Amino acid sequence: MIVIDRERCLSCAACASVCPTGALEMLELHLVYDQSSCTNCGICVRKCPVGALEMRD
């Protein structure tokens, strides 16, 4: 699963843009994460410009 560090997140939508399943989505300026549709591919973690996402078991 993905853990979001809200203190670091800049709401830039990089993660939501690359998420293949739409598990990460930007509402107006709020990032929402749906673990049930997350495939743990990790692309969002690599694309985050500020390291606000982390993969955990």
Next chain:
Amino acid sequence: MFRDRYDVIVVGAGPAGSMAARTAAEHGLDVLLIEKRQEIGVPVRCAEATGKRGLEELGIKIDRRWIANEIRGWILVSPSGLRVSRVMKDVQGYILERKLFDKYLAIDAARKGAEVFAKTMATGLIVENGFVRGVKLKHMGEKHEVRAEIVIGADGVESRIARWAGLRDVVKKMVNSASNVQFKMVGVRLEAPDIMEFYFGRNVAPGGYLWVFPKGEDFANVGVGIQGSEQRAIYYLRKFIAENRERFRGASIVEINAGLTPVGGPLEKTYGNGFMIVGDAASFIDPLTGGGIYTAMLTGKLAAETAAEAIEAGDTSENFLARYQERWREALGRKIEMQLKVKEALLNLSDEDLDKIAEILQGKDLTSIGKKDVLKLFVEHPKLFKYIKDFLGV
């Protein structure tokens, strides 16, 4: 509130969407332009540079209120610090105030007759018999279903419209992208207030570049875009600032921006039955520079013109809307192909190669280089030929 139906619904009020809405309204169409955020123009996810010629070509009248600064040239800095520059007498481009620029474009669209709604999010598409027939909306907690002959997706890199409409390569295009972070800094010692600075190298900005774009005498967008690095973009930005202490001594960070720049060229297919995708949502970004303001506005305009013709002809099928793709290919296709080749060649060059090229170009007056000079350059430096050959992919 919303009507039950419009000719065109445009989703997203960035430069692409507002340009599409304005153009459609100018063609006499009923247009709804929606923006999910409560304020158009924020947050900024952009280094804000754009060319003068592009704005002129699109018929945008320069308004001092959204111009931060005029640009007359650029300086490229190689990994070892060699500098190649080109400065013109006349204004070449601008650093915009995107927050105001985007609002201006949306206001302009509204004045031309488009209905604009902020804080209105698309939550889904109305699809019937394989045709997009409208958009499901949410505005201030209320749900609406609004029908349209054509939907234009201008919803940026995080585009949902393209995904919902079934364009399969959207995610692939977004993954081939640079991660960016930018500080708006005040109290910076600039090279010159009208010169854009670009820095290259594996240790500066792997797979991309670092920029210092002046917005005023001591005010600049300082940012970096990288691709394929283990480190995050913010690591390289902080490193650059730390390694250039003199320039940034006492400087303050007054805003932080971040985002993603798709640099793999546009979607294979940018239209379908009842819809077209424009701007960042379709990866319309110069793959070499990462610039996308001009291409966003141009593709928005071309899509709206096509929409007007389709509605006039009573045919919104993909066969008709294919005209949109033909038009942007005609206008941008060659340039994008070329920029992709140059980018690939650059990515294959080592820091040493970049330094060698910089060494050769250094001190040359790049504004007045002619064919003879290029030939002479090749004769004097046979190695350069190989680089240029790689560069052009010939």
